[in-house]
Amino acid sequence: MLKLHGSAISHDATLMQRGLFIVTKKSELPRTIKSKYALLLDNYLNYEEGYGAYISFSEVKISNIKNYFYLPKEMDYLGEGDIIRIEPSGRINSLFRINSSHNTILLTEQCNHYCLMCSQPPKNIDDSWLMDDAMALLDLIPRETRNIGFSGGEPTLYGDHFIDLINKTKLILPNTTVDVLSNGRAFSDSIFTSKFAAINHFDCVLGIPIYSDDPARHDYVVQSKGAFDETILGILNLKKYQQKVEIRIVIHKQTIDRLVQTCEFIASNLLFVDHVALMGLEMMGFTRANLDQLWIDPFEYKDILSEAVDVLTCYGINTSVYNHQLCVINDDVLPNYKKSISDWKNEYVDQCDSCLKKSECGGFFSSSKMYRYSDHIKAII
Amino acid sequence: MSKFQPIEFYKNKKNEYSLLPFRFEPLSEVNYAVTNLVGEHLIIPRETLEDFVKHKLDSSSPHYINLRAKHFLVDDKTQIAKELLSIKLKTKYRVLSEFTGLHIFVVSLRCEHSCPYCQVSRQSDDKIKFDMSTDIADKSIDLALRSPSKNIKIEFQGGEPLLNFPLIKYIVNAAKSKQKEKNLSFVIATNLALITEEILLFCKQHGILISTSLDGPKDIHNLNRPRPGGNSYEKAVEGIQMVRAHLGIDAVSALMTTTKNSLGRVKEIIDEYLKFSFTGIFLRPLSPYGFALKTKTYSAYDANKWHDFYLEGLEYIIDLNKTGVKFREYYTSTILTKIFTSQEPGYVDLMSPSGIGIGAIVYNYDGLVYASDESRMLAEMGDTSFELGNVLTNSYEDIFLNPKLLDPIEESFAFSVPMCNDCAFETYCGADPVFHHAIYKDFVGRKPESEFCNRNMKIFKYLIERMDSEPYIKRLFMSWAQSNA
Ligand code: SF4
Ligand code: SF4
Numbered sequence: 001m002l003k004l005h006g007s008a009i010s011h012d013a014t015l016m017q018r019g020l021f022i023v024t025k026k027s028e029l030p031r032t033i034k035s036k037y038a039l040l041l042d043n044y045l046n047y048e049e050g051y052g053a054y055i056s057f058s059e060v061k062i063s064n065i066k067n068y069f070y071l072p073k074e075m076d077y078l079g080e081g082d083i084i085r086i087e088p089s090g091r092i093n094s095l096f097r098i099n100s101s102h103n104t105i106l107l108t109e110q111c112n113h114y115c116l117m118c119s120q121p122p123k124n125i126d127d128s129w130l131m132d133d134a135m136a137l138l139d140l141i142p143r144e145t146r147n148i149g150f151s152g153g154e155p156t157l158y159g160d161h162f163i164d165l166i167n168k169t170k171l172i173l174p175n176t177t178v179d180v181l182s183n184g185r186a187f188s189d190s191i192f193t194s195k196f197a198a199i200n201h202f203d204c205v206l207g208i209p210i211y212s213d214d215p216a217r218h219d220y221v222v223q224s225k226g227a228f229d230e231t232i233l234g235i236l237n238l239k240k241y242q243q244k245v246e247i248r249i250v251i252h253k254q255t256i257d258r259l260v261q262t263c264e265f266i267a268s269n270l271l272f273v274d275h276v277a278l279m280g281l282e283m284m285g286f287t288r289a290n291l292d293q294l295w296i297d298p299f300e301y302k303d304i305l306s307e308a309v310d311v312l313t314c315y316g317i318n319t320s321v322y323n324h325q326l327c328v329i330n331d332d333v334l335p336n337y338k339k340s341i342s343d344w345k346n347e348y349v350d351q352c353d354s355c356l357k358k359s360e361c362g363g364f365f366s367s368s369k370m371y372r373y374s375d376h377i378k379a380i381i
Numbered sequence: 382m383s384k385f386q387p388i389e390f391y392k393n394k395k396n397e398y399s400l401l402p403f404r405f406e407p408l409s410e411v412n413y414a415v416t417n418l419v420g421e422h423l424i425i426p427r428e429t430l431e432d433f434v435k436h437k438l439d440s441s442s443p444h445y446i447n448l449r450a451k452h453f454l455v456d457d458k459t460q461i462a463k464e465l466l467s468i469k470l471k472t473k474y475r476v477l478s479e480f481t482g483l484h485i486f487v488v489s490l491r492c493e494h495s496c497p498y499c500q501v502s503r504q505s506d507d508k509i510k511f512d513m514s515t516d517i518a519d520k521s522i523d524l525a526l527r528s529p530s531k532n533i534k535i536e537f538q539g540g541e542p543l544l545n546f547p548l549i550k551y552i553v554n555a556a557k558s559k560q561k562e563k564n565l566s567f568v569i570a571t572n573l574a575l576i577t578e579e580i581l582l583f584c585k586q587h588g589i590l591i592s593t594s595l596d597g598p599k600d601i602h603n604l605n606r607p608r609p610g611g612n613s614y615e616k617a618v619e620g621i622q623m624v625r626a627h628l629g630i631d632a633v634s635a636l637m638t639t640t641k642n643s644l645g646r647v648k649e650i651i652d653e654y655l656k657f658s659f660t661g662i663f664l665r666p667l668s669p670y671g672f673a674l675k676t677k678t679y680s681a682y683d684a685n686k687w688h689d690f691y692l693e694g695l696e697y698i699i700d701l702n703k704t705g706v707k708f709r710e711y712y713t714s715t716i717l718t719k720i721f722t723s724q725e726p727g728y729v730d731l732m733s734p735s736g737i738g739i740g741a742i743v744y745n746y747d748g749l750v751y752a753s754d755e756s757r758m759l760a761e762m763g764d765t766s767f768e769l770g771n772v773l774t775n776s777y778e779d780i781f782l783n784p785k786l787l788d789p790i791e792e793s794f795a796f797s798v799p800m801c802n803d804c805a806f807e808t809y810c811g812a813d814p815v816f817h818h819a820i821y822k823d824f825v826g827r828k829p830e831s832e833f834c835n836r837n838m839k840i841f842k843y844l845i846e847r848m849d850s851e852p853y854i855k856r857l858f859m860s861w862a863q864s865n866a
Contacts, residue, residue: 114384214450215458215459215461216388216391216392216393216458217388220388220390220391228461232461233464236468258446261450265450267721268721271722290385307852310856311856311859314856315722315859315863
């Protein structure tokens with residue numbers, strides 16, 4: 001697992017405020033753009049004046065160097081083109097990795113849901129600076145970027161600022177596809193939806209969760225009354241305006257019993273959605289606190305998963321199964337199986353060493369590996 | 382952890398709910414089928430149904446949750462049902478606004494076959510008398526292109542339409558040059574005995590599809606379809622291969638006519654379809670227009686026999702699928718589309734409002750316009766109730782606003798017909814005013830006595846119970862419900 005945040009071991013920050021910088025090793029960049037860059041020092045040899053910041057993973061001693069940050073070894077994956085945030089305190093965040101196909105930008109930790117299995121537990125604090133950073137980040141992201149994601153918390157809580165962000169993304173990254181994770185409730189307001197649709201982004205997908213066809217159960221999972229109706233209405237509005245919607249279902253003990261019915265509900269009422277993602281549980285955030293209510297071994301629900309996939313695909317709905325291990329699913333799910341746990345590094349357990357399917361298997365979240373995973377992991381041989 | 386509320390907190394507070402429109406029908410002593418206006422269905426026990434209608438159903442019971450999720454009730458927890466119902470209802474009836482999509486051109490009444498069940502064809506060389514003229518063709522094309530439908534399908538029928546192939550060519554070219562902004566498609570319904578390379582080249586050039594007849598194994602087929610030489614089967618088989626070689630495997634579809642000869646032999650018939658790599662079969666109900674109307678022998682006996690024939694066939698096809706052979710039955714698929722989706726499959730007999738005239742229309746060789754294929758058969762037998770006008774003398778408005786069309790459509794609309802209006806299967810069923818008129822002399826008939834009603838009611842019940850009995854079958858049926866091609 002890669003460390004996305006870290007603190008400089010030592011620094012000499014004259015930064016007055018936090019800043020975003022593109023990591024580079026090129027010491028001869030034109031004067032006019034140097035300040036946007038953090039020069040990664042191999043040693044003092046490539047030192048050049050005028051860069052926004054300087055970073056290194058082993059200590060470099062140069063006198064009069066300004067904004068130099070000596071970073072911990074765990075962050076040495078940072079390389080040419082990656083974008084980092086540096087705070088005057090010496091805190092460093094990796095915001096954008098050039099070699100990752102799915103960069104997700106956190107817009108807020110505030111949320112109007114409080115999901116039992118939230119991996120990013122909501123905080124009720126003003127963190128609108130995250131939005132400011134996201135806006136600034138857009139100016140630094142290369143135009144060739146295929147995709148970026150925005151997540152929260154609930155990004156649409158920003159209201160019109162959220163619209164501004166997507167609009168800016170469209171204008172500044174005209175070829176980049178966008179994924180937004182949202183609970184969809186804001187779109188129950190047709191005026192908001194019409195504004196969003198008016199951006200006319202060529203490929204912006206809203207990933208919206210529906211956890212049950214039973215409104216009480218959905219509301220329970222997201223811990224918010226009235227969520228179900230608003231989310232469904234939101235999806236209907238988005239589709240009225242021909243926007244792209246992906247439905248996301250996290251599978252756990254509270255959703256498994258009605259998973260097939262939920263898929264039937266989607267097929268019969270929301271047939272027009274662009275994609276349905278059936279996802280395994282990640283052992284992050286609230287999940288651990290609520291483990292008793294949430295945990296069910298994927299091996300136990302593999303037949304239900306097969307049935308759910310069957311319902312969706314038979315209606316022609318584009319369906320993917322994420323965050324599962326090949327040894328705990330039935331073969332009929334394989335055409336919809338996606339090997340994506342994270343872009344960083346797929347984790348495996350001891351049993352996997354002798355497994356013939358390891359290269360096709362998504363493996364585990366590191367959180368699952370550390371905390372809880374199926375008792376039925378068994379090498380496929 | 383106290384930060385999280387238990388599920389009880391999110392359930393509706395009062396055990397109060399309102400019923401949304403629904404209908405029910407007993408399947409057995411114990412179980413009832415309940416359905417709503419868009420075809421959502423559930424099977425529930427009688428006591429549950431009673432509790433439900435008496436507003437006594439407990440909101441934590443699984444039946445309650447199912448009924449709510451399928452829009453049979455609304456309560457203080459959720460109101461989204463009405464929104465979803467209205468969208469689905471709109472989808473279901475959208476075809477009505479598109480109006481007539483299928484235009485049948487009877488380019489010749491002549492035929493070299495002499496099938497006993499065919500009421501219309503003539504063994505004659507008299508082209509003047511029995512072939513459509515270019516004049517009539519022109520007028521018919523104009524009418525067809527007036528249809529608001531964006532997709533216009535022209536189907537050439539007969540007699541044997543290939544006996545007048547020059548006119549088919551004429552119509553295809555003329556329709557293409559006259560049309561503006563329509564998606565035109567063409568089908569020739571032919572017994573294939575007269576198919577030639579030249580014809581197929583023309584079909585290829587214009588993307589014309591072929592629909593043919595295959596009644597089963599050689600003996601049944603040739604018994605049903607006599608022609609000079611007694612080789613209808615051989616001709617059809619040869620033709621199918623020829624069409625596929627030129628136009629591709631899916632360019633030819635086959636239709637089976639069920640006759641008394643077929644009854645009892647459904648597996649052999651299906652095997653024949655498999656042999657020629659067809660992906661499905663339409664086990665058509667016995668047509669009453671042939672032997673029945675004339676001889677008045679169309680009895681419950683035949684209806685029951687057909688039902689057995691259909692069920693045996695359906696079960697055989699289900700078993701085939703279980704062994705991995707993908708094959709479907711199209712009559713069932715049509716019904717399943719209505720059960721599982723909001724799409725209208727557009728099969729005229731199973732439409733309400735009836736699809737006569739507004740789903741499909743027939744331009745006869747002599748210029749007369751009929752509301753359906755069956756309507757022209759009735760006319761051949763002297764009953765012109767569904768003759769809507771003449772292309773040479775009547776306008777589009779005369780024909781499509783003719784009370785002879787509008788009255789039967791209105792009167793037979795199942796939603797307002799006695800018994801159908803209470804029937805749980807009304808959304809899956811059709812109106813079929815032509816059939817009812819032919820047999821019972823009014824557009825509606827008395828449904829308890831209607832062979833149409835009995836036949837379909839039995840099938841609906843069977844299908845719903847059958848898929849409830851086995852998850853595999855429910856999945857299979859769901860897949861049949863999709864794009865009925
Ligand atoms: S043994 Fe490991 S690699 Fe193999 S399928 Fe299971 S989880 Fe995947
Ligand atoms: S015809 Fe019979 S089965 Fe069909 S809707 Fe009417 S009553 Fe029901």
